[in-house]
Amino acid sequence: MSDLGDLYQQTILDHNRNPRNFRTVPGANRAAEGNNPLCGDRISLQVRVDGDVIREIGFQGSGCAISKASASLMTGAVQGKTTAEAESLFRAFHDMLAGGPDAPADPTSLGKLAAFAGVRSFPARVKCANLSWHTLHAALQHRAEPVTTESPSD
């Protein structure tokens, strides 16, 4: 049986209480909105991409500890990365939670993002952790409609 401590790790509680990059981004040239209609989680993501490098990223919105901490840690993880690197991180993160083919053999290879490995044992909360990543994916793809976690891809 998985313990609550596996889900609410200190890193997650810390980023929930003090989210990093919780702001708008001046001169942003990519943006997307994400919604989790069942929970009411909302995220608004702004990105400034320079060439193919994510120079600055910030988010705003409201949600549970998992979705907020995930957005906060994601912004830290992708800043300075190329968009291709961010996308492959998205796949690795997604598959770590879903048990897909791109799941890293060792979650610690994802650095601080490994804090979310425990979410896998709480299926009802997987979409909370994924929301910000789906939103980033949409922002980088220039997709116009708001992202929802109720998409068939989840």
Added chain:
Amino acid sequence: MLDTAKLRPDFPILARREHGHRLVYLDNAATTQKPRPVLDAVLDYYRTINANVHRGAYGLAVAATEAYEDARKTVARFVNAWAPEAVVFTRGTTESINLVAGSWGRANVRPRDTVVVTAMDHHSILVPWQLLCQEKGATLRMVEITADGRIDLADFAAALERRPKLVAFPYVSNSLGTVNPAAQLARLAHAAGAVVVVDGAQSTPHLRVDVQSLDCDFYALSGHKMLAPMGSGALVAKPALLEAMPPYHGGGEMIERVWDDHSTWNRIPHKFEGGTPNVEAAVGLAAAIVYLDRLGMDRVAEHEQALARTAIERLEQIEGVTVYGPKDHRAGVVPFTYGDIHPHDLATILDRDGICIRAGHHCTQPLMRRLGVPATARASFYVYNDVDDIDALVVAVRKAGELFGVVPA
């Protein structure tokens, strides 16, 4: 109080263990658990008399039809309907309201007419009117609520000055637990010339309901929130209104004669029951009503209200907890937040102790905006809950506070 020690063995699901704890089911406003007599009634129906209703010439079909029509009489008696034919079986409150909007609404609401709803309406009673008003070019007027979570009577009166075609409101709010003065609201709305639709999803399971003394025109209810199977429910309406309304769904059963290019309609309520009905649901609903009648609806109401009072008192002793809704005139629904802990996190933490609560907007997003919160946690009680359940709830909520190091919001 009801004798829960005697009642609980009637509900097989309550023997389930959840994460090593006994199941503490506090999400009754979402759906209720089913007692053995209801489960048996559904199984017995299929084991002994299953056949298609209203069309077979053989004894089995007659028995199935009798069971279905007896269930209608049972529902009619339970809410003191005008007549058995005042009860149209539906899949639940949502379909009942859509029936009123799609049939009565389409036939009677014109461009620039007004339809009045309230800020505490469930999406199931709000969205059908949004769709109708958009289609017809009519105006939707939302009545505000007071700070303590009641319908604002001054704003209600102001909305009635528009001489609306229709007024819709919940008897009991699913998000706040508020018991609205339904008879008074219906009287005021009628005086303004409106037709009155009452959402009875949260009142029928928990109060003694008398639609004739409420004097509403349409009353919608869901069986699954009152011990009956999912997919059971009814629209209860004044027969004269049903007579005058066009059909809702075309199909078998609802017709009288069918020609190449037109048809005539069966009498009410069959005019609104196109297709093979959900007979097991009707039979299960009747069994649930027999069960509730045996307990006595006045005692059911008293039991839940006592639990809600205790839960509110105990939760409010925890620093940082805010309970929403009025101080009195409320049903067994307790919405709350705890400091800056998001309700979904609370629900996950409580689940680990076997406690089921709802977290979210409860299908009342306009209400959540007015409360100024994205979501609340909601504990809601029914006949099998007792003070032990409240003890478990309070212990787990305190545990969440320790885990998160709560900062009062």
